Amino acid sequence: MAVYKKTYRPYEGELTASWSRFLVIPRYAFEELHGKRFLTIFFLASFIYPLICALIIYVQHNVSALSLLGVQQQGARNLISINVTFFMSLLGWQSVMALFLASFIGPGLVSPDLANNALSLYLARPFSRAEYVIGKMSVLAILMSLMTWVPGLLCFGLQGYLEGWGWMRDNWRLASGVFFGSWVWILILALLALALSAWVKWKPAAGGLMFGVFFVASAFGGLINVVQRTRWGNLFNISHLIGVVWVQLFEGSHQTTNGAVFFRVMQGEQLPLWTAWMALAVLAFICLYMLRRKIRGAEVVR
Amino acid sequence: MHPVIELDGLEVRFGQRVILKQLKAALTGRAIGLLGPNGAGKSTLINTLLGFHKPSAGTARILGRDIRTQAREVRSLVGYMPENDAYISSMTGVHMVRMMAELAGLPREHALERAHEAFFYVGLGEVRYRAIGTYSLGMKQAAKLAQAIAHGPKVLFLDEPTNGLDPPARTRMIQLIQEIRDRGDLHLLLSSHLLHDVEDCCDQVLILKDGNIAAFCNLEEERRANRRFLELETRGGNNGDFLDAVVKLGCETAPGVQGRIKLVMPEGLDVRRLYEIAAGQNVQIRRLNRKRDSLEDIFLKAMESANGRL
DSSP: OOOOOSSOOOOOSOOOOGGGGGGHHHHHHHHHHHTOHHHHHHHHHTTHHHHHHHHHHHHHTOHHHHHHHTOOHHHHHHHSOOSHHHHHHHHHHHHHHHHHHHHHHTHHHHHHHHHTTTHHHHHTSSOOHHHHHHHHHHHHHHHHHHHTHHHHHHHHHHHHHHHOHHHHHHTHHHHHHHHHHHHHHHHHHHHHHHHHHHHOOSHHHHHHHHHHHHHHHHHHHHHHHHHHTOSGGGGGOHHHHHHHHHHHHHHTTSOOOOOOGGGOOOTTOOOOHHHHHHHHHHHHHHHHHHHHHHOOSSOOOO | OOOSEEEEEEEEEETTEEEEEEEEEEEOOSEEEEEOOTTSSHHHHHHHHTTSSOOSEEEEEETTEETTTOHHHHHHHEEEEOSSOOOOTTSBHHHHHHHHHHHTTOOHHHHHHHHHHHHHHTTOGGGTTSBGGGSOHHHHHHHHHHHHHTTOOSEEEEESTTTTOOHHHHHHHHHHHHHHHHHTSSEEEEEESOHHHHHHHOSEEEEEETTEEEEEEEHHHHHHHHHTEEEEEEESSOHHHHHHHHHHTTOEEEEOSTTEEEEEOOTTOOHHHHHHHHHHTTOEEEEEEEOOOOHHHHHHHHHHSTTSOO
């Protein structure tokens, strides 16, 4: 057993780089999350869909596997095409999983610190409010990255490896769509989860509110569309906004799809691209404002 | 040599309300007490020094670092024990203190070692692997002290450290603070509304009232001065002769009624000499009081002043 000196002594040793200190927060958060069995199982289960996608890509390029299944290679390609729809569906499914993950984990990130006044301990150190928020966001960002763009790019890489360099060159937009589309979703989800966690101290309520923001707001937007006979109600529909952005990121101006799973854009109801970006930016600013109000070392009573 | 804390016209407003009003002081003590009634601005001053509130005018410096322009540097010098409960309930004690030390810049292995040390030092060695949420109030206070000292700060801010503690726990906390002070490695700023806590631990006191500095005194000098001030009550003999003899020793005297004498003794004179002279003159010294202008007297005078300024 270690014997510790029962005395106070000053610290004269080396210090870590100040830019790297925000990484302390995700490290401790992961240690804590690792102990939660349900979350670990859920996280592992979220890789089932990408594994199936990788298997499809592999089988499509493996003649012996196809012959075992009794399918011609061309027939297999006609059955499931590895194209924009394939990758957008992969991203769509994984993004829904990321929404569930953010709803489970997000509320527990900030609210306990606020409930127990721990913010004064964090911020009394050479550690800013921005670093605190970035540290907490990185917990979600790292996990959601592992669920979205990392498997997406791995599948893209596998397809490129099997199909050849020409395919990769012709379809580079799919990779950039997966990467940037994921990050748009990750940032919006992480900001929303932290903002709600900062304002709603009861974790289950904050988790429920995450879903509420998506489903209730989209229902409200739909109601506006019906009553006012307009499409501008979709400004409240975050999945619609994300869908519009994704289609542009994946396909540019030559659009052949209308989004994926949960992020589908109804024909004729599509908002202009700039309004989708603008609405997402406004949402992000609202979340940042909410965090700015709540993340303080000491509460100000005016 | 920079003062530990220098207040340079520091003013803090919350909306239209002025909480701290143009504070000016240079605090140089090893242990500085911050006294004042509830709402005087003690915690606001500490929070402002930590950068939690932005000054509306003026500034302050801690060991020469400006809180406006060098806030990060200031916080790297400071350890802070907040007034209210402050912890991460799901973490074990040592885990939380280790994380806080890492956030202060200590590498992982050093942070772990010092977290353990800090826990043993504050007397929580046996419960360091328990979740902090399950600690008693006294344990939580000690854990707050552990996280404040684990990274080896140069200045330690203690905001009401004995709040809610029972007498034995309070005594233990005061002893810890005194030990830290006596090691001489860091400076203390102890905020409290308990005069005894400040008197026991501090050598300088800043008294706040309504956001103003109501009094600033050096307790060490007061104690030194008070040690030479005596109040005697005598009987019998010739009081006049006794007084003459005492004056010849170099004492300043002020005779009162019924044999009472106030006197200030010169440096180096032992009280025993007064008894010897009294015995020679057949004078009985019935009572001898060291008249002491205690911190309580200083505090009460400060509170009586109309505008909060002495």
